[in-house]
Amino acid sequence: MSVALLDLRGIQKSFLGVQALAGVDLHVRAGEVLAVLGENGAGKSTLMKVIAGVHQPDHGEIRVDGKPVTIKNTQHAQALGISIIHQEFNLIPHLSVAENIFLGREPMKPGRLLIDWKKMMEETRALLKKVGLSVHPKRLVGSLNVAEQQLVEIAKSLSFQPKVIIMDEPTAALNDEETHNLFAIIQELKEAGTGIIYISHRLEEIFHISDHIMILRDGTFVDRLRTDAANKDQVVALMVGRELTDYYPVLAEPSDQVQMEVRNLFAGGRLHQVSFRVHKGEILGIAGLMGAGRSELAKALFGVIPVEGGDILLNGTKMMPKSPKHAIRQGIAMVSDDRKGEGLVLSMSIEENLTLANLDPVIHFGWINQSKQKEVVSRNMERLKIKAASSELPVQFLSGGNQQKVVLGKWLETRPQVLILHEPTRGVDVGAKAEIYQLMKELAEQGVTILLLSSELPELMGMSHRILVMHEGRITGEFDRKEATQEKIMHCATGGDQSGVA
Amino acid sequence: MAWLNKYRTLFVLILIVGIASFLNEAFLTPDNLLIVARQVSVTAIVAAGMTLVILVAGIDLSVGSVLALCGVVVAGVLGSTGNVVAAIAASLGVGALFGLVNGFLTTKGGMPSFIVTLATMAIARAITLVFTNGNPEVIRDASFREIGGGYIAGIPIPVIVMFVIFAVLYLMLKHTRFGRYIYSVGGNETASRLTGINTDRIIMAAFVLSGLFAALASLIYTARLSSAQPTAGTGLELDAIAAVILGGTSLAGGQGGVVGTLIGAFIMGILDNILNLMDVNPYYQGVVKGIVIILAVYADNKFTSLLRARRKHPPVAQEKAAGGETVKGA
Numbered sequence A: 001m002s003v004a005l006l007d008l009r010g011i012q013k014s015f016l017g018v019q020a021l022a023g024v025d026l027h028v029r030a031g032e033v034l035a036v037l038g039e040n041g042a043g044k045s046t047l048m049k050v051i052a053g054v055h056q057p058d059h060g061e062i063r064v065d066g067k068p069v070t071i072k073n074t075q076h077a078q079a080l081g082i083s084i085i086h087q088e089f090n091l092i093p094h095l096s097v098a099e100n101i102f103l104g105r106e107p108m109k110p111g112r113l114l115i116d117w118k119k120m121m122e123e124t125r126a127l128l129k130k131v132g133l134s135v136h137p138k139r140l141v142g143s144l145n146v147a148e149q150q151l152v153e154i155a156k157s158l159s160f161q162p163k164v165i166i167m168d169e170p171t172a173a174l175n176d177e178e179t180h181n182l183f184a185i186i187q188e189l190k191e192a193g194t195g196i197i198y199i200s201h202r203l204e205e206i207f208h209i210s211d212h213i214m215i216l217r218d219g220t221f222v223d224r225l226r227t228d229a230a231n232k233d234q235v236v237a238l239m240v241g242r243e244l245t246d247y248y249p250v251l252a253e254p255s256d257q258v259q260m261e262v263r264n265l266f267a268g269g270r271l272h273q274v275s276f277r278v279h280k281g282e283i284l285g286i287a288g289l290m291g292a293g294r295s296e297l298a299k300a301l302f303g304v305i306p307v308e309g310g311d312i313l314l315n316g317t318k319m320m321p322k323s324p325k326h327a328i329r330q331g332i333a334m335v336s337d338d339r340k341g342e343g344l345v346l347s348m349s350i351e352e353n354l355t356l357a358n359l360d361p362v363i364h365f366g367w368i369n370q371s372k373q374k375e376v377v378s379r380n381m382e383r384l385k386i387k388a389a390s391s392e393l394p395v396q397f398l399s400g401g402n403q404q405k406v407v408l409g410k411w412l413e414t415r416p417q418v419l420i421l422h423e424p425t426r427g428v429d430v431g432a433k434a435e436i437y438q439l440m441k442e443l444a445e446q447g448v449t450i451l452l453l454s455s456e457l458p459e460l461m462g463m464s465h466r467i468l469v470m471h472e473g474r475i476t477g478e479f480d481r482k483e484a485t486q487e488k489i490m491h492c493a494t495g496g497d498q499s500g501v502a
Numbered sequence B: 001m002a003w004l005n006k007y008r009t010l011f012v013l014i015l016i017v018g019i020a021s022f023l024n025e026a027f028l029t030p031d032n033l034l035i036v037a038r039q040v041s042v043t044a045i046v047a048a049g050m051t052l053v054i055l056v057a058g059i060d061l062s063v064g065s066v067l068a069l070c071g072v073v074v075a076g077v078l079g080s081t082g083n084v085v086a087a088i089a090a091s092l093g094v095g096a097l098f099g100l101v102n103g104f105l106t107t108k109g110g111m112p113s114f115i116v117t118l119a120t121m122a123i124a125r126a127i128t129l130v131f132t133n134g135n136p137e138v139i140r141d142a143s144f145r146e147i148g149g150g151y152i153a154g155i156p157i158p159v160i161v162m163f164v165i166f167a168v169l170y171l172m173l174k175h176t177r178f179g180r181y182i183y184s185v186g187g188n189e190t191a192s193r194l195t196g197i198n199t200d201r202i203i204m205a206a207f208v209l210s211g212l213f214a215a216l217a218s219l220i221y222t223a224r225l226s227s228a229q230p231t232a233g234t235g236l237e238l239d240a241i242a243a244v245i246l247g248g249t250s251l252a253g254g255q256g257g258v259v260g261t262l263i264g265a266f267i268m269g270i271l272d273n274i275l276n277l278m279d280v281n282p283y284y285q286g287v288v289k290g291i292v293i294i295l296a297v298y299a300d301n302k303f304t305s306l307l308r309a310r311r312k313h314p315p316v317a318q319e320k321a322a323g324g325e326t327v328k329g330a
Helices: A044-052 A074-079 A097-101 A117-131 A146-159 A176-191 A203-209 A232-240 A294-301 A324-329 A339-343 A350-355 A370-383 A400-412 A430-445 A457-463 A486-493 B002-006 B008-023 B030-055 B063-081 B084-107 B113-132 B142-149 B157-175 B177-187 B189-193 B199-225 B236-246 B258-277 B282-309 B314-321
Strands: A006-015 A018-028 A033-037 A059-064 A067-069 A082-085 A164-168 A195-199 A212-217 A220-226 A258-267 A271-279 A283-288 A307-314 A332-335 A418-422 A449-453 A466-471 A474-480
Touching: A006 A044, A018 A033, A018 A044, A018 A059, A018 A195, A033 A044, A033 A203, A044 A074, A044 A082, A044 A164, A044 A195, A074 A082, A082 A146, A097 A117, A097 A146, A117 A146, A117 A176, A146 A164, A146 A176, A176 A195, A176 A203, A203 A232, A212 A232, A220 A232, A232 A430, A258 A294, A271 A294, A271 A307, A271 A449, A271 A474, A283 A294, A283 A457, A283 A486, A294 A332, A294 A418, A294 A449, A324 A332, A332 A400, A339 A400, A339 B189, A350 A370, A350 A400, A350 B177, A370 A400, A400 A430, A430 A449, A430 A457, A449 A457, A457 A486, A466 A486, A474 A486, B008 B258, B008 B282, B030 B063, B030 B157, B030 B177, B030 B199, B030 B236, B030 B258, B063 B084, B063 B113, B063 B199, B063 B236, B084 B113, B084 B142, B084 B199, B142 B157, B142 B199, B157 B177, B157 B199, B157 B258, B177 B189, B177 B199, B189 B199, B236 B258, B236 B282, B258 B282
Parallel strands: A018 A220, A033 A195, A033 A212, A082 A164, A164 A195, A283 A449, A283 A466, A332 A418, A418 A449
Antiparallel strands: A006 A018, A006 A059, A059 A067, A212 A220, A258 A271, A258 A307, A466 A474
């Protein structure tokens, strides 16, 4: 075989005494998709930063095209043909799509004084077409939704015509259609001889797209497998270092009692006549593509956006959530899909975040009782298996999975009757995922009603009693857990009606 | 390391006190320290309110002008009625009202507080000038003057008022629901609203308290001078902001506290005092203060990033230090 495009050997890196990488090897060949797997904190992101030139390794060797190099910084990495698609966007919201893509290397007119806008627009258009994004190059990035921004980020990284592309959770914000589109791009890149390092928590994707799987655990290299010779259980066991049983736990049957009923709901200019019932102890999955109205539905039920028509009944009584505060008092809780933007106060400690939604039990005569607070906190840290050195640590220092558990704990403290979970396992590692699923099962058994909004179909099918499918603000399908298939759901999610597939 | 982080502003203060007492032996005497404390009290009380506003990620530029206006209100009411209680109440009312307007326009009006308070700063100053025609109004009431010049148990009343305010705010921020919400709203307003907190009300309350403290500081200032000066408090908002920032409160909101602000105010007061004791031309004093602010904040940033790097989760911890290049998910 040919020389590896990128070859890392014995990479070690520690930060002030804490070893993040303990001798890791990695190589990518032309036209290869290498999936890098590991739980949060396994060292994936440090390794990627070493490749991108953000960190210098303490020991070890990096070869690009067989030649030893020291990657000095990110510009140098780009010059060497290494490009990163960030999970969190480095786009500037007030600049246009084209300006973002060509930031710092705008095509110039002869004389190199003026920007060649025409050329810039043309090249942007070509790149956007390639990634399947139909927005105008002059649109401001800030006006795009998360999925569109992700595609701009991908377009930007393609514009460097890199030899090696690192994709860090590129599909976290994408729906299935966009994900398929991305896979087509990856296929093209492969054929053109680009090496791809692909990081994702979604095993289905990794098995679909990768050639090899490399597994990291606690900063050490665990194994490298051929994807077609590996299976999911084996990979998960290698990642967590133990067998994970009951990935999707068996759900108990919900009661017959209707907990919440929605009748002809209109909201946010996007929901049209949405009606459904959900029972006590039931997990109702809600599927749909980006823009189908799922988040509007969640926000309307939680009082974030005003209801424009229709009724919401809770235990048979009408209620119109006027604000999140009002909704919480009625027994509704919502875990947002934007954990950092809407779920947590990153600068505050685990303790403060856990008690934020319901301070009543820890307040006596207007005074926050520290020992009561510790009680609430240790109960949640135990129940949710939150791993942290101290509960006084600001949540910004926690991994994605632990952060999500803090959000869940915060809402459980309000003792909700209806819990809306919007992408509850996004950016969460496999171990924490399984724990969150187990928690959902237990909550449902305790009579909590759960609305599960997710873009991951396997998760929806594994964790819901019933699945509703939305398309353009309407409900276009409803499936029982047993009869649901990805094909049927996708059919309804793209506007087909249920009879077409039933 | 955590304790070092917490008390870093205090170290700067001790350092400056050390240097000051070395440079001039008149500095470290009880009499001089009480003078410093009394001089600091006006700025410190205004900075206390400013801390609350900055903690909710706002800014209040109107405090200096509001202080002047409140002084004129006190003098006016006192002159026409002779009733000290009514005068104080009217002054506090005007301060709170300006705070309410600032808070209302910022939250319900959806305007940046910088712009809103820049406007109310101009308005309050203008009203002051209209009322006084630009002339100071003398106050003759002896009992009112006590607020600025009196002593209790040998300690100047302004100093007592200052320490009481800071103690109350400290406890409030640390131990009450309101305090918790202030940090939460400043740290992440959206998440706070979605957690059921009435964020507008918290932000408005911070502005009202800021206006109220400006009025309180005005009582002390006016009583000290025995007159309401229409130009009082010019530039005071900047001193207050400087004290807050020296005290380690983040302009981005959500992080910091009043203890740091008190120390910050003292650092600046001691600088003034020692420069005076050493007969430095007052025109140069701004230069020294400016340099100290830059050095302190620079050292603070260096120190914070060093501390971040020492945290438990190195990959995440490195994010800030690495600037815009973030790779996450591992």
